[in-house]
Amino acid sequence: MRRFLLSISDGRGFDIGLVSVPLAFLFAMAGLPLIYNIVMSFQEVDMFSLGTFARPFVGFKNYVTLFSLPETWPILGNTAVFVIASIAGQFTIGFGLALFFWTGFPGSSWLRGLFLVSWIMPGLVVGAIWNWILSGDFGVLNYILRESGLISDNIFWRSDPDFSLWAVVIANIWLGISFNMILLSVGLSAISQDLYEAAELDGANVIQRFYTITLPMMRSTIGAIISLGLIFTLQQFDLFAAITAGGPNNSSNVAQYWAWDLSFRQYDFAQGATVSVIMIVFVMIASVVYVRSTRHEVRG
Amino acid sequence: MGIRKLALAGALAVASMSAFYTSACAEDVKITVWSLDRDIQPAPNLIKDFNNLKTGITVEYRQIQFDDVVSEAMRAYSTGQAPDIIAVDNPEHALFSSRGAFLDLTDMIAQSSVVKPANYYPGPLKSVMWKDRYFGIPKATNTIALYYNKDMFKAKGLDPDKPPQTWDELVDTARKLTDPAKNVYGITFSAKANEEGTFQFLPWAQMGGGGYDKINAPGTVKALEIWKTIIDEKLASRDTLTRSQWDSTGTFNSGNAAMAISGPWELDRMVKEAKFDWGVALLPLPEPGAKRSSAMGDFNWAIFANTKHPKEAFKVLEYFVSQDNRMFKDFGQLPARSDLAIPPTGQPLKDAGLKVFQEQLKYAQPRGPHPAWPKISKAIQDAIQAALTGQMSAQEALDQADQKIKAVLG
Numbered sequence: 197m198r199r200f201l202l203s204i205s206d207g208r209g210f211d212i213g214l215v216s217v218p219l220a221f222l223f224a225m226a227g228l229p230l231i232y233n234i235v236m237s238f239q240e241v242d243m244f245s246l247g248t249f250a251r252p253f254v255g256f257k258n259y260v261t262l263f264s265l266p267e268t269w270p271i272l273g274n275t276a277v278f279v280i281a282s283i284a285g286q287f288t289i290g291f292g293l294a295l296f297f298w299t300g301f302p303g304s305s306w307l308r309g310l311f312l313v314s315w316i317m318p319g320l321v322v323g324a325i326w327n328w329i330l331s332g333d334f335g336v337l338n339y340i341l342r343e344s345g346l347i348s349d350n351i352f353w354r355s356d357p358d359f360s361l362w363a364v365v366i367a368n369i370w371l372g373i374s375f376n377m378i379l380l381s382v383g384l385s386a387i388s389q390d391l392y393e394a395a396e397l398d399g400a401n402v403i404q405r406f407y408t409i410t411l412p413m414m415r416s417t418i419g420a421i422i423s424l425g426l427i428f429t430l431q432q433f434d435l436f437a438a439i440t441a442g443g444p445n446n447s448s449n450v451a452q453y454w455a456w457d458l459s460f461r462q463y464d465f466a467q468g469a470t471v472s473v474i475m476i477v478f479v480m481i482a483s484v485v486y487v488r489s490t491r492h493e494v495r496g
Numbered sequence: 497m498g499i500r501k502l503a504l505a506g507a508l509a510v511a512s513m514s515a516f517y518t519s520a521c522a523e524d525v526k527i528t529v530w531s532l533d534r535d536i537q538p539a540p541n542l543i544k545d546f547n548n549l550k551t552g553i554t555v556e557y558r559q560i561q562f563d564d565v566v567s568e569a570m571r572a573y574s575t576g577q578a579p580d581i582i583a584v585d586n587p588e589h590a591l592f593s594s595r596g597a598f599l600d601l602t603d604m605i606a607q608s609s610v611v612k613p614a615n616y617y618p619g620p621l622k623s624v625m626w627k628d629r630y631f632g633i634p635k636a637t638n639t640i641a642l643y644y645n646k647d648m649f650k651a652k653g654l655d656p657d658k659p660p661q662t663w664d665e666l667v668d669t670a671r672k673l674t675d676p677a678k679n680v681y682g683i684t685f686s687a688k689a690n691e692e693g694t695f696q697f698l699p700w701a702q703m704g705g706g707g708y709d710k711i712n713a714p715g716t717v718k719a720l721e722i723w724k725t726i727i728d729e730k731l732a733s734r735d736t737l738t739r740s741q742w743d744s745t746g747t748f749n750s751g752n753a754a755m756a757i758s759g760p761w762e763l764d765r766m767v768k769e770a771k772f773d774w775g776v777a778l779l780p781l782p783e784p785g786a787k788r789s790s791a792m793g794d795f796n797w798a799i800f801a802n803t804k805h806p807k808e809a810f811k812v813l814e815y816f817v818s819q820d821n822r823m824f825k826d827f828g829q830l831p832a833r834s835d836l837a838i839p840p841t842g843q844p845l846k847d848a849g850l851k852v853f854q855e856q857l858k859y860a861q862p863r864g865p866h867p868a869w870p871k872i873s874k875a876i877q878d879a880i881q882a883a884l885t886g887q888m889s890a891q892e893a894l895d896q897a898d899q900k901i902k903a904v905l906g
Contacts, residue, residue, distance in 0.1 A: 243566070243567075243570040243574075243591070244570070244573075244574060244595055244597070245574075246570055246571060246574055248574070267878075331735060332733055332734055332735045333679065333681075333733050333735065333747075333752070334679075334752075352733075352734035352735060354735060354737075354738040355733075355734040355735045355736070355737040355738045356734065356885075357885045357887065360738075439738075440738055441688065441689055441690060441738065442689060443688065443689035443737060443738055443881055444689065444737040444738065444881045444884065444885045445689070445878060445881035445882045445885050445887055446689075446878070446881075447885070460563070460567060461690075461870055461874075462870040462871050462874055463566065463591070463870060464871070
């Protein structure tokens with residue numbers, strides 16, 4: 197007994213006690229809803245059985261129904277395109293800007309701060325603004341493209357099934373650039389200047405320095421940003437609601453918007469939950485990749 | 497969030513104080529009402545007036561957001577905390593009444609000297625019914641008709657007093673009015689992938705002899721083909737597929753569209769914004785003499801089945817109904833009643849438009865009523881969008897919608 201008490205005040209018991217508090221919190225706030233969601237995807241749910249747990253279990257029926265719908269695969273495909281294109285765009289442009297501001301020209305830190313404005317804005321506001329920019333007849337983007345001779349006919353960004361998904365991707369890239377840039381800037385400033393000086397003395401040129409020093413030293417930052425980017429793009433909902441509402445004909449519909457539409461527009465909570473479970477699976481896979489890729493890292 | 501919490505805390509404080517006050521002074525029956533009306537809209541004002549009458553019934557009001565009406569109501573009902581009275585959007589009424597969540601008012605209405613079914617337009621009245629019983633009372637109503645720019649009609653040599661009467665005339669007129677050089681489209685409407693798209697298309701489907709339960713009727717297919725012609729020939733903006741009715745009519749007001757299909761909620765804004773002479777016409781028909789039809793929108797009152805004071809709640813509804821003659825004058829909404837004459841507002845364009853909408857309301861039909869309306873509506877929206885984007889022919893798209901709807905109807 198004494199040993200037990202002792203271990204609580206200092207030792208294993210103390211460690212476990214410390215860990216259990218955040219774990220309990222996580223379980224209550226994230227774990228329970230997650231489990232509830234998964235359970236719901238195996239049940240028959242309607243608006244009237246929402247308040248109770250005792251709902252009939254239907255096995256994999258919700259999943260079978262879901263995958264028999266003609267729109268399921270296109271929507272999952274759209275989700276993949278949206279996530280990959282958004283992250284690629286946000287990361288590349290964000291990294292470019294971070295490197296640009298890293299050169300430290302006069303006023304660079306100021307400008308860098310100003311860039312964060314886009315990240316602070318609520319998604320619905322960003323969506324409403326891009327809604328105007330991307331508007332087919334009087335949109336600014338079409339005006340610029342037309343005046344610069346790139347297009348002769350207006351592109352209906354929101355209403356043409358070939359462009360609608362890209363309309364949201366463009367808006368989402370714009371929204372995410374600044375966040376990527378700031379995090380990457382932090383990573384860049386953590387690299388010791390000595391390394392670059394030594395490399396320069398050894399005769400490494402700019403490109404060699406970038407590939408042999410900057411990128412390897414940024415590995416953990418890049419991993420973190422890409423996994424955060426994955427999370428942010430998978431929860432991007434406001435832009436879809438504001439710009440295309442998933443239309444036309446689901447050409448810009450993605451899993452997260454679809455899950456909402458199923459649950460709260462069509463009141464089919466079981467199907468909505470099923471879509472979110474599929475999303476959870478994808479996020480799990482992505483996070484395993486992320487954890488594995490950063491497991492052996494050496495922090496310098 | 498901070499403000500919301502503060503407001504919530506404030507509301508709680510006020511509520512607890514008033515609860516204390518009422519229990520302390522008199523045994524008033526407390527009735528709670530939920531609706532989406534803001535301070536300038538009917539519900540909160542009528543409730544204030546009702547409470548001033550001191551009838552021994554105190555009404556408490558809570559405003560809920562449009563998107564939350566159904567989910568909030570369901571959550572409250574399934575946990576036994578539902579309000580006594582709620583206002584729901586008419587296509588969602590059947591979802592509640594079919595499951596016994598709403599009180600059957602048929603007998604109370606039969607004995608009432610205020611609420612008389614004969615006084616209502618048939619469309620709104622049908623939307624509160626389920627299996628020939630009344631489960632609510634129409635709160636207000638609206639429908640859609642054709643707005644047109646008379647100045648543009650004159651400029652193109654068309655008679656401004658002869659708006660298009662048939663679908664073919666509509667397309668023809670739109671062709672004549674379209675003027676890309678001046679950024680003018682012939683017509684604007686909404687084929688958005690939400691309830692608005694269904695709301696705008698169903699009247700066409702019904703005029704063509706179809707309906708939600710036979711969405712692939714030949715006339716309905718023709719209607720969708722007409723819509724497709726309008727989009728393909730650029731007589732309307734392609735953004736029709738993603739634009740709401742309100743935004744679409746905005747382009748009419750700014751002179752970028754010569755005609756617009758929308759509802760009476762546009763009247764006030766149009767009077768203010770449109771710098772031209774305009775008129776309103778009944779929706780064009782498939783051919784002369786065909787059966788008219790139109791959409792039917794707006795909310796219904798209903799009493800929850802688990803209310804402790806059904807009689808008092810019905811009295812409150814009777815009071816609301818007795819104030820229907822104020823609906824348009826004070827709040828700009830159309831009462832769902834055909835027996836009330838709406839006094840002129842003194843604004844000639846608005847009064848003329850109102851007459852057309854009242855005429856159109858006679859032909860307004862509810863969406864459904866069916867408990868799974870959102871699924872039916874979704875199938876229709878998908879069909880409209882698949883056809884208009886050219887991914888399917890109108891026939892294929894509507895055949896597919898018909899299959900989906902048949903599966904829902906069982």
